[in-house]
Amino acid sequence: MRNEVGEKLKSIVRSGRKGIAWLIDPDDMDENSASRLQEAKSLKIDFIFLGGSLIQKNNINDSIRLIRMYAPGVPIVLFPGSSIQFSEEADAILFLSLISGRNPELLIGQHVSVAPIIAKSNIEVLPTGYMLIDGGEKTSVHYISQTIPLPNHHPELSVATALAGYYLGLQYFYLDAGSGAPNPVNSKIIKSIKQKLPAPLIVGGGLNSLEKVKAAFLAGADLVVIGNGAGKSSALLKEVNSYLETYRIMAN
Numbered sequence: 001m002r003n004e005v006g007e008k009l010k011s012i013v014r015s016g017r018k019g020i021a022w023l024i025d026p027d028d029m030d031e032n033s034a035s036r037l038q039e040a041k042s043l044k045i046d047f048i049f050l051g052g053s054l055i056q057k058n059n060i061n062d063s064i065r066l067i068r069m070y071a072p073g074v075p076i077v078l079f080p081g082s083s084i085q086f087s088e089e090a091d092a093i094l095f096l097s098l099i100s101g102r103n104p105e106l107l108i109g110q111h112v113s114v115a116p117i118i119a120k121s122n123i124e125v126l127p128t129g130y131m132l133i134d135g136g137e138k139t140s141v142h143y144i145s146q147t148i149p150l151p152n153h154h155p156e157l158s159v160a161t162a163l164a165g166y167y168l169g170l171q172y173f174y175l176d177a178g179s180g181a182p183n184p185v186n187s188k189i190i191k192s193i194k195q196k197l198p199a200p201l202i203v204g205g206g207l208n209s210l211e212k213v214k215a216a217f218l219a220g221a222d223l224v225v226i227g228n229g230a231g232k233s234s235a236l237l238k239e240v241n242s243y244l245e246t247y248r249i250m251a252n
């Protein structure tokens with residue numbers, strides 16, 4: 001199995017350089033996508049995450065082809081809401097187990113359905129503890145998963161959950177306040193998980209301004225995921241990118 005994406009994530013952690021993933025919903029692919037992708041390529045976005053809670057078009061393969069054409073070299077990582085969002089054309093898949101919830105289908109069920117297909121492919125699998133944190137509003141993931149998010153003001157519950165996932169062997173952790181969340185994941189949660197776990201920490205949900213992104217990085221996020229904040233224009237991706245350029249010079 002390949003391991004380029006995992007290695008890149010781990011090297012982001014080792015070097016402390018931080019990274020950006022742009023979340024693209026395949027349903028949002030349209031006539032503007034080509035130029036948006038070219039911009040992302042020129043900004044050296046670290047990863048493109050592809051997926052959604054609910055997908056209404058059957059266009060994952062077409063989306064991957066478009067991304068490869070206009071943003072060649074940017075690793076494409078599936079961020080699937082369900083097992084039907086699998087494509088062996090992607091570079092890697094976040095093999096998410098929704099450990100904040102108690103829905104067996106999202107802890108292990110979908111995984112069993114897709115595992116034999118994954119085994120026949122050459123895709124890289126990233127075993128990921130996916131934790132939904134209350135972002136102040138019911139989001140699509142919350143509804144689709146039919147699970148209760150972790151509270152945003154009790155870091156100890158999130159730490160216990162992440163530790164349990166770590167002891168089960170999960171290698172990457174994704175704290176998500178949900179797409180469009182009014183409140184991103186609390187810095188205290190990010191900080192306390194980062195202190196306890198040596199694993200790469202991905203944070204997303206409601207990161208729609210440079211201030212919110214900076215707060216996530218400063219608390220300990222290794223990779224931030226920006227979806228809605230990059231939906232209409234690449235302005236935020238550009239701002240985060242130039243912030244990181246300065247940050248990396250200062251960190252060295």
Ligand SMILES: CC(C)=CCC/C(C)=C/CC/C(C)=C/CC/C(C)=C/COP(=O)(O)OP(=O)(O)O
Pocket residue numbers: 025050051052053054079080081082083084086094095096097098106107110111114130139140141144145179180227
């Ligand atoms: C391992 C495989 C194949 C599947 C795992 C399936 C699991 C555990 C899913 C977790 C629950 C879930 C529904 C996750 C979806 C995460 C996601 C891609 C969110 C992207 O944002 P949206 O929720 O689509 O945002 P909008 O509502 O703004 O479109």
Ligand SMILES: O=P(O)(O)OC[C@@H](O)CO
Pocket residue numbers: 023176177178179180181203204205206207208225226227228229
């Ligand atoms: O769309 P936003 O709010 O950036 O959220 C991204 C992602 O973490 C949602 O699963």
Ligand SMILES: [Mg+2]
Pocket residue numbers: 025051052053054
């Ligand atoms: Mg979506």
